[in-house]
Amino acid sequence: MGTLGALGLELVQMDTPPTTAYLQIYTEKRCEANCQFCAQARGSSADISHIARGMYVPADLETVVMRLKMAYERGYLARACIQTALYDTWWEDTVYLTGRIRRESRIPISLSVFPLNAERFEELKKIGVDELVIPLDACTPQLFERIKGKSAGGPYSWERHVDGLKRASRIFGKVGTHLMLGLGESDEDAVRIISELHKNNVNIALFSYTYISGSQGNFGEKTKDSAIKHYRTVQLARHLILEGLAVFSDMRFENGFLVDFGVKYDVILEAIENGEAFRTSGCPDCNRPMANETFSKIYNFPKKPDDEEIMSIKKDLGLGIPQS
Ligand code: SF4
Structure with missing residues (x-):
């Protein structure tokens, strides 16, 4: 819906556009x-127009492609991110959409997809995909x-x-993944995989799990405070x-909880106050406003957090800021 607003195809009030x-x-x-967790899944009875909190309203493909070209040229949008589901003609549809966008515009294209064979990765690169993302979730x-x-x-x-x-990273020179937090993993599980993926040149985007009514899982057993x-x-x-x-090897965990980041307190404080750590992560120029947020709780800040937001981040971290 926010994308349609940025493309001028829908009236949407946004304090931070995508x-x-x-x-x-x-x-x-x-x-x-x-x-x-997914509203689109085979066994889900959730509204198919949703992915996490995002609402995806069908729009005419040619109109979207032409508006995308204009929005990129005028500096409103810096990237197009395509997601697909697994269905009989997903490959033909993905190649067609990517090709249509690329024929009209040089806008960088991200594609989020499941693992494919080398020929398909090569073809996606050839038709103009810049960032390939395989979500581990x-x-x-x-x-x-x-x-x-x-x-x-x-x-x-x-x-x-x-x-x-690994294979996509060799073909594209880099690769991305998404990790969804709140599915039952501990701090240690999440930080360990982040460290391993980073060593393997994988760019990691963090999402927070959002329960969608009608989807199959509800993993939100944690209290709100422990989740944030x-x-x-x-x-x-x-x-x-x-x-x-x-x-990772210098960090200390107790029962899965991170109790020491393994660096001096002033380094941690500076990182918190700088705010970068809490901004949306992922491909360049991706800010995903309101993708998994509510108005009362922002997980990924779509722009640099202001002083008041930094205060609330410190509160969220609570006593979890260890003194090294
Ligand atoms: S990080 Fe952003 S642009 Fe990249 S695949 Fe994920 S949602 Fe799309």
């Missing part, structure tokens, strides 16, 4: 996979299995996803690792 156009390929068929093989693998009645496996990330503290702790640890300010 800097990327978020495009979901529209089909009335449900996805053949069965990820437990879960932080551990066990959670993956339960949430989008065999136990969930899905076609995916952790091993094939990890292998797909977990999210902020992992955001901060990710930032420290990516910036080369901390390493």
Whole structure:
């Protein structure tokens, strides 16, 4: 909906417009996979126009492509992000949409997709995909299995996803993934996989799990306070690792909870006050405003947090800021 607003195709009041156009390929068929958190999944009865909190309203493809070209040229949008589901003609539709956008515009294109063979990765690169993203979503093989693998009645496996990330990274020179927090992982699970993926040149975008009415899973057993503290702790640890300010092996965990970032307190304080750690992570120029937020709780800040927001981030982290 925000994308339609940025394209001038819908009246939407936004204090922070999206800097990327978020495009979901529209089909009335449900996805053949069965990820437990997803509104599009085969076994879900949720409204198919939603992905997490985002509402995806069908729009005419040619109109969107031409508006995208104008919005990029005028500096309103800096990237197009395409997501697809698994259904009979997903490949033809994805190639067609990517090709139409690329024929009209040089706007950078991200594509979020499942693991493919080398020929298909090569073809996507050739037709203009700049950033390829293969979402792991879960932080551990066990959670993956339960949430989008065999136990969930899905076609995916952790091993094939990890292998797909490695192969895609060789073809594209880089690759991205999404991790969804709030599915039952600990701080330690999340920070460990972030550290491993980072070592393997994988760009990690963090999302917070959002329950969609009618979807199959409800993983929100944690209290609101512990959920936000977990999210902020992992955001901060990710930032420290990516910036080369901390390493996983120096961090200390107790029962899965991060109790020491392994760096001096003033480094942590500076990282918190700088605010970067808490901004939306992922491909360049992706801010995903309101993708998994409510008005009362922002997980990923679509722009640099202001002083008041930094105060609330400190409160979210609570006593979790250790003194080294
Ligand atoms: S990080 Fe943003 S632009 Fe990249 S795939 Fe994810 S949602 Fe799309």
